[in-house]
Amino acid sequence: MSNARTLYDKIWETHATALGDSGDSLLYIDLHLLHEISSPQAFAGLREAGRSVRRPARTLAVFDHNIPTADQSLGLVGVQDEEARVQLQTLERNAAETGIEAFRMGDPRNGIVHVVGPEQGRTQPGMTIVCGDSHTSTHGAFGALAHGIGTSDVEHVLATQTLRTRKSRNMRVRFEGALPPYVGAKDMALAMIAAIGTGGGTGAVIEYVGEAVSSLSMEGRMTLCNMTIEAGARAGLVAPDEKTFAYLAGRPSAPHGADWEAALAYWRTLSSDADARFDEEVVIDVSGLAPQVSWGTSPEDVVAIEATIPDPGSIDDPDRRTSKSQALDYMALKPGEPIAGTPIDRVFIGSCTNSRIEDLRAAAEVVRGRSVAAGVRALVVPGSGLVRAQAEAEGLDSIFAAAGLEWREPGCSMCLGMNPDRLMPGERCASTSNRNFEGRQGRGGRTHLMSPAMAAAAAVTGRITDVRKLMS
């Protein structure tokens, strides 16, 4: 039998205790990220049991899910929603009392937890990372084993710095070929989820390989790994390479000096062995990939921009057929109609999927010199205060403002509509976020997932539009 190991096997072996009698282990956690929604009950549980936070220095708290995206400089007293304010104050107090570093709302380092971790250099190759948020899979872009957990497990990690878990299966997704213009990481992720389904990765950790993955920037790899949870997988991984190291160099929490050299030597060992065995393999050729758009209420309900809306009547499984028919009713769309040309009311450019500098540049390129269509309201919400500052230094805010898009302060915003940014019933939104679930962006709201360039094209045309045609 071969001793060849996958990258996932290697990270697992470094961090897990020996298998217990029942086949599970404790997995040591290198970095634990906290936010206001999923942590208050965990701290309360610790308090009730008289337990301590084991490694405050390996824990970082941010404020992102329910913060407003305007007037953050007023501080928490400026948060109008009282329940949200109490939750934010609770995190502030819990962090202060337990010695955990917290980036407060309005601090330029604050922002969406999955933008902040990498930006600060906290996220590093070979680490194990958890957060009470399903999109923790984002950090896998650095070759870190990263996944979401619930609040009871947040409490478990605070108390023990470990997670009781069982090893997942190894799955590999190979993206072959070169990406065409105006087609990117978001399109790759949506095409994969359409191919394998939202449950297709259940029980697996996916390693992404292939020419198209290597060619992605770190921002693109984060988008791809971010959406891995939408395929049901526990985590996504991209082996670290020179792009990864270049991204990390000089970041505040990245190693410096002699430590940098030691870290590089370690990080270069982090890849799957050439003959490592994967339990499952999926191959997707991207050379002919078109921009992808979702039509339904699950991230697997995706078609290419030039395609028509599929007919649920052709599905054999009765539960699935019912679900897809209900999705079309909810979305007020008909089978056989082209997805392109569907009129939209709102545009959201942001979220942990697509709020990084490269995403904002892609959107700005499309709206530059154009104007938001009449009747359309468009929001741009950068992923962190630092992304916002970088975009302003590049003049992107002026491009958005000139085109009529609103330039906001950082946060999760309209991805999940916990703050005041949300859809009204019946409104249709071109969104760069990750979930098109019923009511996700506001009750009765209709979400179409797409890339930043495609969302920008929708903003200026008022319809779901093929960005390649707009830009040709």
Place this chain on the structure above:
Amino acid sequence: MKPFIRHCGIAAPLPLANVDTDQIVPKQFLKTVERRGLKAALFYDQRHAPDGTPIAGFVLDQAPWNEATILVAGDNFGCGSSREHAAWALADFGICCVISSRIADIFYNNSINNGLLPVTVPADLLAHLMGLAELGARLCVDLERRIIIHGEDAYPFVIDERVRARLLAGLDPIGEAQAEEAAIAAIEGRLAAATPWLPHPAEAEGHAA
């Protein structure tokens, strides 16, 4: 945590695929700082008009399923957000067990942590149990014997042994992990050698919550 050994009750059918945790508990209920009190939040948008008026017709509001303690759900139940509020709300309603052909990873773990038994069964058995649930059947789920019982019929299911052991014993997972301190400290030592640039524990680090 209360042990789960055997449970009998009314099973409610939810014959939809990919029911996500946003449906189980919508966003407006995530601002709580408590674990309890989420019964009213369960499937809120399906059970209430936008102005908050109850809408009749959702399965858990109709007899006999308003007293259901078992949920039989379509494939890939609990996908999406990691919100543990979904498990809390189901438990608050009185649901002790969810049966599906596939249960999403994070929801599965959240269920276990709340003593809620997640059972996965093959698609054909799910279809059969869904049919029984639609007739208002009472099912028994016996975790000790790993069978679902309806009348004279018993249907075996497969479950991860650690999950079974933990639910049968009703153990405190944090206490269990803390009992493995020597193993945890050994990993910390190993990682301190491999990644010396990261902050490693000083003696007696740890802050009371």
